[in-house]
Amino acid sequence: MPRRERPLNTDSGDARLLRFAADLRLLRKKAGDPTYRQLARRAHYSAGTLSEAAGGRKLPSLAVTLAYVRGCDGDVTAWEERWRELSAHPTAGARKGEGESGNGTEATADPASPYVGLAAFQxxxxxxxxxxxxxxxxxxxxxxxxxxxxxxxxxxxxxxxxxxxxxxxxxxxxxxxxxxxxxxxxxxxxxxxxxxxxxxxxxxxxxxxxxxxxxxxxxxxxxxxxxxxxxxxxxxxxxxxxxxxxxxxxxxxxxxxxxxxxxxxxxxxxxxxxxxxxxxxxxxxxxxxxxxxxxxxxxxQVPLGPMTADELRQAIVRPATHAGCMVEGALVSRLVADAAGQPGVLPLVSHALLET
Structure with a gap:
């Protein structure tokens, strides 16, 4: 399993970003806790985009944030002001989504976090x-x-x-x-x-x-x-x-x-x-x-099927190696045995590794 955890830097934008995401989730709960699929119909963004917006890994775009807030009947003006304040901080939202950075610059992936969990790779x-x-x-x-x-x-x-x-x-x-x-x-x-x-x-x-x-x-x-x-x-x-x-x-x-x-x-x-x-x-x-x-x-057509056992092993081991971590052999073997050749399990594997 990964031997190193990403520290939370409370002096940077990390804590504010996590609080921002937590409050988005709280807003959804106060709105009756709709599923992200239900929220997607209100907000006109995909369930995955909305889920990622409240995940705390990166600052969502203003458009996605306000769509999320409107879908939960939140205070759009207050949330826009809060988003702009967070976005203006030099370390906040360092990993914005594709097409959301506003200035065309790319963020650097955090090398201490080998896996992205349920979110898609950017x-x-x-x-x-x-x-x-x-x-x-x-x-x-x-x-x-x-x-x-x-x-x-x-x-x-x-x-x-x-x-x-x-x-x-x-x-x-x-x-x-x-x-x-x-x-x-x-x-x-x-x-x-x-x-x-x-x-x-x-x-x-x-x-x-x-x-x-x-x-x-x-x-x-x-x-x-x-x-x-x-x-x-x-x-x-x-x-x-x-x-x-x-x-x-x-x-x-x-x-x-x-x-x-x-x-x-x-x-x-x-x-x-x-x-x-x-x-x-x-x-x-x-x-x-x-x-x-x-x-x-x-x-x-280019069909994208499930990963083979070898491909899955590479997807598990090499990100950790790149980040200077290691994954226990027994865990790798168990994940490969359970997930190789199975459709739709990659986000779950990544999430399991992120939470390990």
Missing amino acids: AEDAPRFFGRERIMEELLSRITERRIVVLLGASGAGKSSLLRAGLLARVRVGERPWLPVLFTPGALPLEELALRLLPTGATLADLHTELAGDPRGLHRFVRQALIGQPQETEMLIIVDQFEEVFTLCEDQEERARFIDLLLTAVRSRTSRCRVVMGVRADFYAHCTTHPLLLEALSEV
Whole structure:
């Protein structure tokens, strides 16, 4: 088992961040203790995002925080003031979520914490992300050959971790000449896409109008954003938890426009865009209702199955080694025996190790 625990620095932002997260959980309890799935329907963010917001590992974005608070009938003004005060502290929220840092800088993973528990690995966790090397190479190869790839896997298989700590992290260090944009669709996928594209130019209102008004809007925007870049430079759009367009987006027209935008952008003759979509396997049938999406599914799928015994062993042992810790052999053997080949157990294994 890990021999070293991460100390709580009460003189830094750690204690304040943990109190912030604890008070979010208390707010949820006072609101009747809804499940995160129920809260997701109110807040229009995924259950995983909301759970992570109250986990205390990093400061959630202001948008996620306020959505959580609204879903629990909390005081939005008071919570916004509290968030801004915490965010302004130089050590608070040092590990913000992907796309939430506001200044484009990456946080450094805490080397004293080898495991991330129930949360997904983020791009900054790449140094301790192990066990998925083979499927990562396949995913990179497929998206290099084709302009759209669908990563399909069961809930808990590790799709988000692979997309973030695997694909996103490797593209960022220059393995491919691509500019990555990663997001989850949420209840308003067009708005989420526009928000993620803002750093590359335009205003939110103009960009949202362009995306909503024409299926070629994303294609044109990408080409315009890459003017002046080397010809081989392209934009890589990574849509994590793509199934949210079915679970959270209630507007069928917006859902259809969003899908059309992505597919038109990769199928245009002058395309400079590539798209990777992470899809939960039980939403495969939903995807087949869209003709062009069905075509994409039939062309390039990368199935993400359970880890083999060797992959799982690497995922358990190597993060600890990287952090200067060790895991007892008996514990490794027990976890591998119980979890190898089982779908959806990776978060539970990581959580068990984090709590050990």
